[in-house]
Amino acid sequence: MIPALNPLVLNLKESATLAVNIEARRLRDMNKEIYHFGFGQSPFPVPEILRRGLEEHSHKNHYLPTRGLPKLCEAVSSFYQKQFNYTFTPEDVFVGPGSKELIFQCIYLIEGPLLVPAPSWVSYGPQATLRGKLIKPIITQRNNSYKLTAEELDRACYSLGEGQKILILNNPGNPTGAVYTHDEMKDLAEICRAYHVVVISDEIYAMIDFNHQKQAGMSQYYPEGTIVSGGLSKSFSAGGYRLGVLLIPEELAILKQALKSIISETYSSVSAPVQYAAYAAYASFDELEEYISTCCDIHRFAGEYLHSRFLKMNLNCPRPGGAFYLFPDFENYRDVFRRQGISTGYTLCEKILQEARVALLPGADFYLPATNLGVRVASVDYDGAAVLKDWKGAQECTAEKTMEFFPNLVRGCDALEDFLKNSI
Incomplete structure (x- = not known):
């Protein structure tokens, strides 16, 4: 039996953010190295006050x-x-x-x-x-x-x-x-x-x-x-x-x-x-303000690191002021990609995932035209618990510390940079 469905749902697809997360995790489960810039989930541990509150009231039914x-x-x-x-x-x-x-x-x-x-x-x-x-x-x-x-x-x-x-x-x-x-x-x-x-x-x-x-x-x-x-x-x-x-x-x-x-x-x-x-x-x-402030500082450092790397790659990218996302675009490489038969954000993101192993979402998923070459980058692919434990502030985050704390952000940028160099 094939049931008739509400016609309003027939053209819907799975949420793009959830779909890219599933795909990235599938590839990682196959032991493929993937730099997951596609899914926005806070990487930090649940605060103790929340965990304790859940445990103490688990009997509430x-x-x-x-x-x-x-x-x-x-x-x-x-x-x-x-x-x-x-x-x-x-x-x-x-x-x-x-x-x-x-x-x-x-x-x-x-x-x-x-x-x-x-x-x-x-x-x-x-x-x-x-x-x-x-x-x-x-x-x-x-x-x-x-x-x-x-x-x-x-x-x-x-x-x-x-x-x-x-x-x-x-x-x-x-x-x-x-x-x-x-x-x-x-x-x-x-x-x-x-x-x-x-x-x-x-x-x-x-x-x-x-x-x-x-x-x-x-x-x-x-x-x-x-x-x-x-x-x-x-x-x-x-x-x-x-x-x-x-x-x-x-x-x-x-x-x-x-x-x-x-x-x-x-x-x-x-x-x-x-x-x-x-x-x-x-x-x-009040008990969470220090935790949230520290997490915010880490989000800012990760966002500013990616922003600086993207500018060095000749990508256009506004500097983020909050949240944990950036929206760079590859417009400066449009002619390069057109010669390779790439004219939409979807095909560009597919190629980047295949060749650079960086998971991104195209601008078309965010109400922009299919030909838009903007992509959403989530800056949270790191071990938040480890970073939070040893964070001493952005001023202490040397290149070595950045690599220690944010290896996938660094390597993902390196892979993206190599991809662009090889595309020219």
Whole structure:
């Protein structure tokens, strides 16, 4: 029997980030040396406070409230007030099985086309496709570190005419590592308010800001129309815990009621032990600040190392300001690759994986044209526990130490450099 499926899913493919991770791991399982620049997962160990919280509450076997463990909602609200000056109350907080799922629920519930800056994270568009939404990529510019400008947003909103729209904005950004300034965010907020745009502000990397400043959040300038998402996976190095949070302002109360209803009919509630573990982390965040600051310093060093190597290879690459990604492009080699029959980012990444053993993702997976020669690089292919244990700061990281701490980043760059030299 061949069952009929929802036609909206027939053209979907597996998430590009998950697919490249599976392929890289498959090749490594075959004892092939692969430099895995394709998957963004924090390499650091789960903080002790989270592990202890999970262990101490492993016996909790009751369903928790749909919206989340009440004291966890209070702790999340307090965390965002203290760290980012947001004004969300505990009643505004929802807990879900990862921020990815919560973003999908929002996209499903809110009417209107989805505005997606390009490049942006791979899953926003497919999630909108599952809802049958129009997706409007907004091409951003390399000379602005691929950050969305107010002018670009204005043109996109105007082109769509009347009616509600949704903007999803990731800050710090995946796949570029870009971080918005307060002035940039304020300008975007004015456009969103003028066009009645509902903003989903994906702030999963909010604590990985290389300037160690309180980030510019859309909620600071457009609180009545901004939904904030976050969670444990990136800054807290607990992706496998699958716990995300969503903060919805009172002005969007109708969404809160709808979200409670849809949660009650889908996943019901997040694992109780995991919610108690998350409470331990959010409520005692002061105990984690040194850990998160040190991890951020290591992310910054790894990103800046790759950035400097890419520039020496004559790649175009904005300097990352946060998260753990870079977005270099091979535009300066376009003619070289064209003579080899390579004209798309997909074929380029396939060739680099085959010949240089470096796993990358093409710009087309991030809403750019197929011919775009940009690639996403994740800077986390190293043993985070070992680096964290012996990290003395970037100023102590000599060439020898860099090789000791980040061998796959160094060798991956060497392999990519050799690949380019051999291509000319």
